[in-house]
Amino acid sequence: MAHRQDQQRRPSIHDVASRAGVSAATVSKVMAGVTTVKPENAQRVFDAVELLGYRVDPLASDMRRAKRRIIGAIMPEFESEFFGQMVTQLESLAEQRGYTLVAASSRESEARETEILARMHDWRVAGVVLAPVRNEHGPAAAFMKANGMTGVLIDRVLSDDAFDTVSADSASASAEVARELIGKGHRHILVVGLGEQAATVRARLDGFRATARALAPDVRIDVVLAETDVEPLRARLRDYFAKGERPTAVYSLFLKGTLVALSEFRRRGWHCPNDISLVGFDDAEWMQVTWPAIAAVVQPVRQIAGHAMEALFARIEGGEGPPIARLEPCRVLMRESVGSPILSQPNPT
Amino acid sequence: MAHRQDQQRRPSIHDVASRAGVSAATVSKVMAGVTTVKPENAQRVFDAVELLGYRVDPLASDMRRAKRRIIGAIMPEFESEFFGQMVTQLESLAEQRGYTLVAASSRESEARETEILARMHDWRVAGVVLAPVRNEHGPAAAFMKANGMTGVLIDRVLSDDAFDTVSADSASASAEVARELIGKGHRHILVVGLGEQAATVRARLDGFRATARALAPDVRIDVVLAETDVEPLRARLRDYFAKGERPTAVYSLFLKGTLVALSEFRRRGWHCPNDISLVGFDDAEWMQVTWPAIAAVVQPVRQIAGHAMEALFARIEGGEGPPIARLEPCRVLMRESVGSPILSQPNPT
């Protein structure tokens, strides 16, 4: 009997109340830490809670609030280290504040992004951390605005007129990559990337180009981009090389681009850095153990997650004022995949 | 006014009811697809729903049920492709059934695992997909049993007396790796891995050893394992090689082990497959673009996720019977990192 009750039905606030000989309202106050309860009664409540193993039902607890203690997170994907770490961080930060994080993957689809958002709106989430598939001007952000949702935009965004934004300082990082490559003597550089529409791609491209041209006006910068899918990018890159183009360095604006570039190098039998140099935006654990180690721009995941949550909770708690656009500085790790083009000329194709 | 209402307060079932001129109970029935409502009334409800943009509040809707339409997922981490894909799949499957997935990372800690589970129990989740940090005998599974929770155990498990389990067929895959390596002529093989306590490590090790010995009784198999952390493993591996041990192939039982092995090869200037062969459990996208491409055992993520959810929902819907332990077959991709030891002897250290 007792056993069965333990297993089947959890004690409610009323069970605690009757056990402690007080009303449910008093139990609620004690649980919430309100101080206007006589110490003696509070103790009786604590004892009953202990005895019954009572824990507040967060679902019932959220019923009466307009803003529930749930945060939604929407990421383009979960498979990469970047978003994996991001979700881990966000979850941890939400938990610290007593919120539950519900994460969902838009799987690189703007349509799904909006569907997920609608479902999160159904849950009356207190706020949303959205890493949009393309940029801040998509239907998802519009949905959030139209429905008066609280949220923060991260990663593939620059700034918005309704929401706070937090992203990596792509332009500065790209400028540093440009300095490194120009400094090493590269004068013909190919930039590859996915996500033509992503706000950050423009920033990365422009930041790179401006700095490279400023340092070496004679530099030639070619660009090969594709929208969402990897295969079109691969095809375009293949065409580019098939035309006989022979840049001395490749700068990839996204992780997937780095993988595509590497696999094209493989196909052609080129090795880094002797035949060609490579540096990519987005670091990954494997990049430091391969031979050669791959140079990469490291995004400050913790800072992005931290500031995003900070901004979000400030808004949830009623913070006013114009939206803030934050840019977090990146680190550029120049590894073995980058060398000097002088050294790469001895055995030309 | 109207605008404000649109933005601030979402319509409730009562708003729909009064607009349609019926009771809330009738609206509830129409939304649930009950057929005992007069078509005319149903139409009025649909119209009102359309007009007001009404959507059921899942939180309120779950209030009255014992089993809420929420599924919990606990993974050791989110940073690797394997668990990233797993969460993506689980989320998609939960959504298909009208459930919300709440995912959390135990960050490789059994203590956190239990805390998360307690929180999910507070939410009265209908079921849990748990990928335990160590194995099925940890405190998390015990907690689930003690509280009568419904759940499925995946990945680092073999079988359990209370829960259905789904995992990769580590033993068979390892046997195939053994056949490949022995077939290529390797007679001194090092097995490295993390997670001594993981159920699957034992299976992988035993499967490998049994088959290798059966095919080549003279084979020498060394083992270097560490519990949870990467650094102790790295140190042990370094010691092992420092002693002058010179296996012709390394089989890593976990992704992190593969990374550690690769970085140790780097340190010593060894190249695959000429100086040493390498094959790892767990595939990753980058493994096919590096030079050499890294041989790997591919785990069937979709199958594991699919069968886990199938088993879970069967139990949620009251399915009886003894727990089922499922093993899903893996694919072994032999890539360039594996060669013949004959070829690797020309330039010995």
Next chain:
DNA sequence: CAACAAAGAAAAATCGATTTACGCATTCTT
């Protein structure tokens, strides 16, 4: 000591659904 203020707790309303119990017409049996 009457009058009034402040404390503290209980009662009741509320959040937004679902579900049960029951009422009122019709329709079906025999």
Next chain:
DNA sequence: AAGAATGCGTAAATCGATTTTTCTTTGTTG
């Protein structure tokens, strides 16, 4: 044609908390 069965709805109870309102006490003060 009386009684049972059925179809379709509604009112009210319920889920488990929080919050507002009301009601006792107790304490203070003129």
